[in-house]
């Protein structure tokens with residue numbers, strides 16, 4: 265009898281362990297939320313005046329990275345970095361107009377890698393950069409990619425049959441001819457519904473996919489690319505009204521750092537001046553600056569509400585505990601600091617980004633990490649969290665897995681973040697950002713010019729008012745050696 269009992273017990277244990285291992289074998293889903301031009305300036309990152317309840321509740325059940333940096337501060341290359349795991353300096357693609365597959369035809373993208381390992385991979389909105397056709401890289405997905413449709417209400421200015429910048433943006437066309445597009449308004453405060461703008465419709469498409477994928481046996485990888493707070497700052501009236509009584513602070517710095525090379529800064533109104541009523545030459549009227557700042561945060565709050573609709577559905581479907589959610593901003597944003605607007609520099613405001621991981625692998629919900637992390641870390645991290653093999657793919661994977669940081673076993677993965685930005689004439693500025701300093705080395709390929717350096721100390725000069733490279737040659741040399749730990753960069757314009 266005792267033997268029978270033991271056999272039955274063992275059988276029960278075997279069966280239950282079998283059930284457990286089957287349950288454990290169901291891999292987690294992935295919801296990757298890409299947000300266009302989102303700087304880490306919202307509630308969870310300490311900007312209490314910003315109305316961002318949904319990003320904040322995601323942070324409350326995840327880990328936010330306080331020292332996260334993009335690898336290049338502009339949309340298309342940064343998205344290449346995320347989706348290939350390779351930095352621009354390794355891909356040699358620094359521009360909007362060059363498709364990453366021209367440089368790396370056989371690259372296995374992040375969604376493609378998940379697809380190869382049994383996931384259903386789907387994408388909606390601005391994931392890869394729009395303007396590369398409406399397909400969003402067919403190899404990456406298990407079902408046709410869904411770009412968002414043209415803005416479909418009547419307030420947009422008509423230009424006699426030629427697309428405005430806004431229409432091109434929302435219809436995913438012609439951005440490779442960005443300089444030729446007619447100007448449109450830089451902001452719009454209209455009493456319209458959330459779904460009149462594209463992010464509302466991206467949320468609807470995302471919700472439809474969550475409902476459909478829940479019924480499948482396969483785990484899913486869903487990438488949702490929200491388009492705000494990218495210019496133009498179009499948001500329904502109610503999100504503008506959130507800031508009518510807020511004393512929005514304008515930047516106190518109006519120029520690039522003393523002693524910085526002239527070419528290190530961008531044309532101060534570049535990109536912004538492609539919109540009305542922005543003049544090509546600084547300064548902006550303070551009232552215009554204030555409206556732009558309000559518009560940025562109105563657009564951010566509008567996007568936050570659309571992300572909230574998707575998170576609500578994730579909860580309602582009972583998927584939240586089985587889904588890794590990543591929130592990522594493609595680069596930071598100059599909101600008038602240094603007198604500059606938008607991105608395209610190696611300075612702090614253009615390069616620091618929000619990264620939040622939430623889901624079953626985050627040991628301490630609501631925590632913050634000061635680890636120096638980069639966009640390219642997301643690819644190997646998601647692979648590790650999903651239990652996939654360490655990616656061995658044709659392109660270089662420049663990132664490190666953050667799984668140990670998320671589990672609390674590791675405090676950091678590197679001693680500096682690495683990013684770059686090109687300038688005309690074959691110049692490339694490569695930067696190392698440690699917890700205290702940033703060193704930028706400017707090289708001009710194909711010339712004998714000696715490199716020029718920028719050094720900033722964020723402990724004593726957090727607003728980057730003065731290039732201190734000339735004062736501290738030994739520190740420059742110490743930081744410069746960190747650049748040598750990286751492969752030689754592919755020059756802008758391709759391999760030479």
Ligand SMILES: [Ca+2]
Pocket residue numbers: 300301338339494594595
């Ligand atoms: Ca962007």
